[in-house]
Amino acid sequence: MTIRDIADLAGVSKSTVSRVINNSPNVNEKTREKVMHIMDETNFLPSAIAQGLSRHYANTIGVLLPETGGPFFGKVIQGINKALIDTPYTILLCCTENKAEYEMRALDNLLQQKVSGILLTSSSDFCENESARRIRKTLNSFQVPIVLIDRALKNSMWGGVYSDNSAGAYMATEALIKKGFKKIGAFISDISLSIGEQRYKGFTQAMDDYGIPVEEEFVVTEKFPLSMHEVYLKTCEMAEAGNIPEAIFLGNGIIADGFYKAILEKGIAPGKDVHCVGFDYSQFLDIIHFPYSYLERNSVLLGETAAKLLLKSFSDLSGIRQEYIIPSALRLDGSLQ
Amino acid sequence: MTIRDIADLAGVSKSTVSRVINNSPNVNEKTREKVMHIMDETNFLPSAIAQGLSRHYANTIGVLLPETGGPFFGKVIQGINKALIDTPYTILLCCTENKAEYEMRALDNLLQQKVSGILLTSSSDFCENESARRIRKTLNSFQVPIVLIDRALKNSMWGGVYSDNSAGAYMATEALIKKGFKKIGAFISDISLSIGEQRYKGFTQAMDDYGIPVEEEFVVTEKFPLSMHEVYLKTCEMAEAGNIPEAIFLGNGIIADGFYKAILEKGIAPGKDVHCVGFDYSQFLDIIHFPYSYLERNSVLLGETAAKLLLKSFSDLSGIRQEYIIPSALRLDGSLQ
DNA sequence: TTGAAAGCGCTAACAG
DNA sequence: CTGTTAGCGCTTTCAA
Numbered sequence: 001m002t003i004r005d006i007a008d009l010a011g012v013s014k015s016t017v018s019r020v021i022n023n024s025p026n027v028n029e030k031t032r033e034k035v036m037h038i039m040d041e042t043n044f045l046p047s048a049i050a051q052g053l054s055r056h057y058a059n060t061i062g063v064l065l066p067e068t069g070g071p072f073f074g075k076v077i078q079g080i081n082k083a084l085i086d087t088p089y090t091i092l093l094c095c096t097e098n099k100a101e102y103e104m105r106a107l108d109n110l111l112q113q114k115v116s117g118i119l120l121t122s123s124s125d126f127c128e129n130e131s132a133r134r135i136r137k138t139l140n141s142f143q144v145p146i147v148l149i150d151r152a153l154k155n156s157m158w159g160g161v162y163s164d165n166s167a168g169a170y171m172a173t174e175a176l177i178k179k180g181f182k183k184i185g186a187f188i189s190d191i192s193l194s195i196g197e198q199r200y201k202g203f204t205q206a207m208d209d210y211g212i213p214v215e216e217e218f219v220v221t222e223k224f225p226l227s228m229h230e231v232y233l234k235t236c237e238m239a240e241a242g243n244i245p246e247a248i249f250l251g252n253g254i255i256a257d258g259f260y261k262a263i264l265e266k267g268i269a270p271g272k273d274v275h276c277v278g279f280d281y282s283q284f285l286d287i288i289h290f291p292y293s294y295l296e297r298n299s300v301l302l303g304e305t306a307a308k309l310l311l312k313s314f315s316d317l318s319g320i321r322q323e324y325i326i327p328s329a330l331r332l333d334g335s336l337q
Numbered sequence: 338m339t340i341r342d343i344a345d346l347a348g349v350s351k352s353t354v355s356r357v358i359n360n361s362p363n364v365n366e367k368t369r370e371k372v373m374h375i376m377d378e379t380n381f382l383p384s385a386i387a388q389g390l391s392r393h394y395a396n397t398i399g400v401l402l403p404e405t406g407g408p409f410f411g412k413v414i415q416g417i418n419k420a421l422i423d424t425p426y427t428i429l430l431c432c433t434e435n436k437a438e439y440e441m442r443a444l445d446n447l448l449q450q451k452v453s454g455i456l457l458t459s460s461s462d463f464c465e466n467e468s469a470r471r472i473r474k475t476l477n478s479f480q481v482p483i484v485l486i487d488r489a490l491k492n493s494m495w496g497g498v499y500s501d502n503s504a505g506a507y508m509a510t511e512a513l514i515k516k517g518f519k520k521i522g523a524f525i526s527d528i529s530l531s532i533g534e535q536r537y538k539g540f541t542q543a544m545d546d547y548g549i550p551v552e553e554e555f556v557v558t559e560k561f562p563l564s565m566h567e568v569y570l571k572t573c574e575m576a577e578a579g580n581i582p583e584a585i586f587l588g589n590g591i592i593a594d595g596f597y598k599a600i601l602e603k604g605i606a607p608g609k610d611v612h613c614v615g616f617d618y619s620q621f622l623d624i625i626h627f628p629y630s631y632l633e634r635n636s637v638l639l640g641e642t643a644a645k646l647l648l649k650s651f652s653d654l655s656g657i658r659q660e661y662i663i664p665s666a667l668r669l670d671g672s673l674q
Numbered sequence: 675t676t677g678a679a680a681g682c683g684c685t686a687a688c689a690g
Numbered sequence: 691c692t693g694t695t696a697g698c699g700c701t702t703t704c705a706a
Contacts, residue, residue, distance in 0.1 A: 002698090002699055002700080003700065004700095012677085013677045013678075014677085014678095014699090014700080014701095015676070015701085015702080016677075017700095018700065018701060018702085019675095019676090019701095021700090021701095022701080026675060026676085027676085028675055028676085031675080031676085045445055046449065046699080046700070047390070047449060047451060047698090047699055047700070048451070049386055049389040049390050049395055049450065049451050049698090049699080049700090050390050050682090050698070050699035050700040050701090051700055051701075052386040053384070053386050053390050053681095053682050053683065053684085053698085053701095054681085054682055054699080054700045055682085055701070058386055060429070060450075063430075068411045068414040068415050068418070069412045069637065070411065071408065071411075073411070074405045074406050074408075074410070074411035075405075075406045077405040077411075077430070077432070078404065078405050078406040081405070081430075081431075081432040081434075085439065090429055090430075090431065091429070091430040092397070092427055092429055092430075093400075093414070093418075093429075093430045094418075094428070095414070095418040097418075102422065109385075109427055111382055112382045112383065112384060112385040113385045113386065113397075113427060114384060114386050300406065339683055339684080340683070340684065341683075341684095349692075349693085350693045350694075351683090351684080351685095352685085352686085352692070352693060353691090353692060354684095355684065355686085356685095356691095356692090358684090359685080363691060363692085364692085365692085368691080368692085383683080384684070386682090386683080386684090387683035387685090388684055389684090389698095390682090390683080390684070390685090390698050390699065390700085391683080391684045391685040391686080391698055392684085392685070393698070
């Protein structure tokens, strides 16, 4: 069933059917109704692929993410989906598993698929190696709009939607300072990525602003992602050396997991022996009434905002580069209020 | 840049370029190399959309899921991605938010996009209402292979990959019985869906097989999904009425959350006052050394298996309907070992 | 307001 | 082994 068949059934030409499909105003009301009726009756749906070839772009949006298994990106997808559900666009999803090579291939793939736009959380981010450069080059040569999600891209020409990493880290650290703690530590990973860099900046900025010295034995930073187990081991070490601070900023959820696991084993009471603030809510800690302060970020909103920004850039071609920061709310448990 | 341009640069015809692209054996080695070289140099990638129109189907696979925000489906996507990463197929993702209407629209959308196959977790499942019927009708009229994920579809002609719901529930219940408990309860939702129905069957079957009577005051079932809060309230009620059993089977992770929250508040000690087994691992409960027994299911493998089954059905057109059950491992905490 | 015709970039007989 | 040709199903001038 093609527009040819519909045209024959309606006794009109293909062009007219096409006009009806595309809501062209230049169609007689009677004709439009007749064609619509036949399309309804026959359950006709135009081939998106043929439309795509004709229009030079598909009504798909490429979504390129490092992973989907964790709690964060699943919610981001949910938000993107929410923003696209009443549009003609469908999500073309690629996961890079944080590998630059897969990212490169996925980008090529999206190019081939003639997506109308791209939502991207790059795996390369701040890396300076060869493949990262290639990726950035490819990105800058893209003919379609791109909106970055959660991770900025150095020297990029694209807008983006981000968590308020530095402000969040600042707020969290500030809360600890205001509570009167002097020995304040931090666990921050990915500082070679914008996301980690900013969280680290937020932390040190707050310490500086309040004149609290950053003591090295309480601060752990790592260029790359830290696994829960690595944090666990490192914390155990710190505990054995008597280096657990009065209060600590935990850079992300995985870090928090590893940290809590270790201190609980070592008999160090959270909210008492050590006061913690981290990124992201944990329902489980809530359930067991664990004293847990955190920065709540709205990941669904992040995805939704990014998708809307992309949609806007389709019609508004001014090309002005916009950035949105999705705020985090600081949720303090009783011991810090 | 099209195959026309490549053809001109290489001094051959479009057909030859097409043959090279599609690895046709009927190309002279010299010619192939020349064409390949030019494609490399010019960074040429054939338009997937034009290929699709010509071949009558796109190299995309429709993935239709109820949601992506939770821990389960994110992992399923991860598995699908894993299976597809070295194939020419890309994921076209639609989330239905468990709404039959969105599911219907998404299905139409995938039809239009001429996907090569579909991976589906239906929202309608066992429902018997009008839209569910329409969805099933649409599905049966699909010309492309479909593989069901996690939720079976009554009277469907399609294969699928499922969690071992009934065997899992049986194993879990059996473990409680073998430990000598007589007052055994259960919390099971979605019993109007295959998934809940099967878990309920597994539970009652085990009770039957061991001659333990099912006592109503300890068993809560619900046709629809139970929210954590509903379970929490119901458990509080049970606790106040003195109806907390010695042991209990918890039908899913959300139920477990609500149940634990309530008993912890009521001062009932898990692993001591009441012994619990549920579906799905919880890292948080692990971290805090919470006595927690569970059925571990491999959601990534589930997605991966489904995608592989779909790929297989592309080449092997025998149309034999296959079903895979991904086994769960029973992980018992100290109090039940 | 409509139709004819060309073309989007590719594949796939068919002929050579 | 290679080129010619005719589509795939739609959009979009251009004329009428």
